[in-house]
Structure formats: C-alpha cells, structure tokens
Amino acid sequence: MSKPDLGIMYGDEGLKNTKKLLHKFGAAERLVWSGARVGIKPNLVLPSPAEKGATTDPEIVAGIIEYIKNYSPAEITIMEGSWVGSETEQAFQTCGYVDLAEKYGVKLKNLKNDGIQTLSGGKDVYKICAGVLEQDILINVPVLKAHCQTKLTCALKNLKGCIPDSEKRRFHREGLHRPIAALDQIIQTDLVVVDGIYGDLTFEEGGNPVKMNRIIAGLDPVLVDSYAARLMALEPGDVGYLKRAAAKRGVDTSLSEAHVQEFNTPVDQVSLRENSSRLAAELSDKYINGKAACSACYGNLIYALYRLKSNGALNSFSDKIYIGQDYRGQKMEGPGIGSCTAEFSRNLEGCPPEACEIMEFLKNDVL
Numbered sequence: 001m002s003k004p005d006l007g008i009m010y011g012d013e014g015l016k017n018t019k020k021l022l023h024k025f026g027a028a029e030r031l032v033w034s035g036a037r038v039g040i041k042p043n044l045v046l047p048s049p050a051e052k053g054a055t056t057d058p059e060i061v062a063g064i065i066e067y068i069k070n071y072s073p074a075e076i077t078i079m080e081g082s083w084v085g086s087e088t089e090q091a092f093q094t095c096g097y098v099d100l101a102e103k104y105g106v107k108l109k110n111l112k113n114d115g116i117q118t119l120s121g122g123k124d125v126y127k128i129c130a131g132v133l134e135q136d137i138l139i140n141v142p143v144l145k146a147h148c149q150t151k152l153t154c155a156l157k158n159l160k161g162c163i164p165d166s167e168k169r170r171f172h173r174e175g176l177h178r179p180i181a182a183l184d185q186i187i188q189t190d191l192v193v194v195d196g197i198y199g200d201l202t203f204e205e206g207g208n209p210v211k212m213n214r215i216i217a218g219l220d221p222v223l224v225d226s227y228a229a230r231l232m233a234l235e236p237g238d239v240g241y242l243k244r245a246a247a248k249r250g251v252d253t254s255l256s257e258a259h260v261q262e263f264n265t266p267v268d269q270v271s272l273r274e275n276s277s278r279l280a281a282e283l284s285d286k287y288i289n290g291k292a293a294c295s296a297c298y299g300n301l302i303y304a305l306y307r308l309k310s311n312g313a314l315n316s317f318s319d320k321i322y323i324g325q326d327y328r329g330q331k332m333e334g335p336g337i338g339s340c341t342a343e344f345s346r347n348l349e350g351c352p353p354e355a356c357e358i359m360e361f362l363k364n365d366v367l
C-alpha cells in the first residue's frame with residue numbers, strides 16, 4: 001500500500017506518539033538524514049508553556065530527535081526566532097528547550113542573531129535567516145491554532161519565525177497573506193509534524209487552549225494546512241495565504257485526492273471541564289451534553305461551536321448537543337456528534353467527525 005500523504009496519531013503522549021507516527025508514516029524511507037544537517041523549527045512565538053496553546057510541546061520535538069537518532073547520525077539544530085517583542089532565549093528556556101537540547105546533545109539557534117540572505121519569491125525579495133537555508137533537511141513543527149488576522153496558523157505561517165524581525169514587521173505591513181505564501185516558495189520544508197495536542201481557539205498567543213489530542217505528519221505544508229483548517233472549522237479557501245500557496249504549488253486543498261491515514265483511534269476519555277479554557281468551558285456548559293467524550297471529538301465540536309457563535313448562528317439556539325462514549329447504543333431524541341451517538345434521532349457519523357463536518361451538520365440539520 002502506498003505511503004499516506006498525511007498521517008494522524010491520536011493521544012497526548014508527545015514523545016511516544018511522535019515516534020510511532022513517524023515510523024508508521026515512513027519518514028525514514030522518505031528522507032535521507034544520514035550525516036545530514038537537520039533543522040527543527042518549532043513554534044516558540046513567545047515564552048509560554050505548550051499547554052497554554054501557543055507553543056510546540058518539547059516532547060514532540062524529543063520524539064523527532066529520538067526517531068532520527070535511531071536511524072542515523074545527523075547534526076540536529078532546533079531553530080526559532082520568536083515574534084517581535086519576545087526574546088527567543090527566554091522562549092527556549094520557558095518552553096523546555098534548553099533542557100531538551102542538553103539532554104539530546106543538539107544545538108539551539110536563535111535566528112534573531114543569525115546572518116541574513118536575500119532571496120526572491122515571486123516578484124519580491126525577502127530576507128531569510130541564513131541558518132535555515134544551510135540545513136539539508138528542515139522539519140517544521142507548528143502548533144495547530146487560530147490566528148487573529150489570518151484565521152489559521154500552522155505549517156506555512158510557522159516559517160515566519162525564519163525571517164528577521166525587520167522582515168516580520170514588513171510582512172504585517174503587507175497584510176501577511178502574500179508574503180507568507182511567498183515564503184513557501186523560498187524555504188523548502190521537508191517534513192511537517194503538527195503539535196495538535198493543545199490547539200488554541202482564538203489567538204496565536206494562546207490563552208484559550210482546547211485539548212485536541214492529535215499529532216499530524218505530512219511532507220507538503222499546503223496539504224497539512226488544508227487538513228488543519230478543516231479541524232478548525234475553516235475551509236482552506238477562507239485562509240488567504242493558504243489559497244495563494246496552493247495555487248502556486250498546484251495543490252488540491254479539498255483533500256479529495258489525498259491519502260489521509262489515521263494510525264489509531266481517539267479512545268481517551270476526559271472530563272469536558274478538565275483541560276478546557278474558560279471560553280471552551282462556556283461553550284461546553286451552554287451547548288454540550290457530554291459523557292466520556294474523547295478530546296479529539298470534543299475539541300472538534302468546540303471549534304465548530306466557536307465558529308458558529310462568531311457568525312451569530314447560535315443566537316437563538318438553546319438545545320444541547322450530545323457527544324461521548326457513554327451514549328453508545330442509546331436511542332435518544334436530539335443531535336448527536338460522532339459514531340457513539342449513532343442511535344440518536346439526528347446524528348453525524350465519524351470517529352471523530354471533523355470540525356468542518358460538524359459545523360455543516362449543525363447548520364443544516366440542527367439550528
């Protein structure tokens with residue numbers, strides 16, 4: 001059977017699940033890292049621990065390092081340039097990367113102190129941190145989260161940490177979408193591993209984390225972002241830079257041709273209140289009747305509800321939506337999300353259904 005375009009592993013054990021995911025995805029057969037310089041680019045936008053929803057879980061990066069070292073010697077550097085106003089060194093420290101680097105004997109590179117190369121992307125030229133371009137293999141390890149201006153930040157937008165601060169300011173002046181799409185033409189990403197254990201519902205800075213319990217692997221950042229958008233109840237066409245990057249690469253963002261493989265099932269059980277931000281808890285209290293729902297399913301429902309609420313579609317909705325494993329086999333009136341509520345009068349199949357699908361189901365069959 002052919003290797004998948006995207007691989008998904010559910011769960012919150014970053015180290016163990018990343019290694020399993022990369023093994024099942026066949027990363028070692030697809031990339032040659034023997035003796036290579038391997039750059040790992042997490043999202044350390046600011047000094048904030050991963051469970052707040054803004055930064056990459058160091059356990060996932062540890063999983064990548066252990067996986068690579070298991071196959072071959074490689075010169076590994078973790079690299080980042082935090083956003084304007086944050087010190088990368090502090091982010092390395094707070095997010096656990098100083099300890100990580102020491103434990104595995106890998107380098108940390110603050111891209112804010114790096115040399116610069118100027119390269120063209122489309123009609124414009126861009127300044128890129130030289131250390132990124134010196135790598136033989138670049139592994140992009142973004143967080144799955146919302147962005148206040150671009151709606152989504154995942155693989156493509158994570159490359160913004162590979163440019164100097166002056167260029168970051170310029171990207172904002174230019175409206176972000178065009179220059180972010182151009183970066184995809186300039187910086188070659190070889191592998192993407194998305195930290196979707198905690199996503200953030202509203203903002204790239206974290207603060208409204210939602211436990212999503214999944215890690216995603218892919219070779220093509222446009223395909224990865226197209227899948228990520230759907231997990232956040234967005235259509236890829238809603239995200240300007242994704243639409244542009246897809247057009248430049250000729251990638252079909254509908255994923256209809258893509259081979260997406262889930263390597264396990266989302267069988268964990270969490271309290272809906274546990275692990276929830278205030279905003280997620282409010283949505284949960286008001287609209288959800290959950291019993292032993294998996295985080296992956298629950299997180300998708302929260303994203304769908306948040307998107308509907310933002311559009312005003314929930315203004316007159318006062319029913320409850322049912323979700324969770326304890327509803328298995330129960331015949332009940334009302335809307336049920338996921339295969340566990342298959343016997344409900346209105347049901348959306350899937351284990352878990354995507355946030356986009358949940359949003360359509362609620363819009364068409366429930367509201």
Ligand code: SF4
Nearest residue numbers: 294297338339340351
């Ligand atoms: S359908 Fe049921 S088992 Fe599947 S993810 Fe949802 S709650 Fe979990």
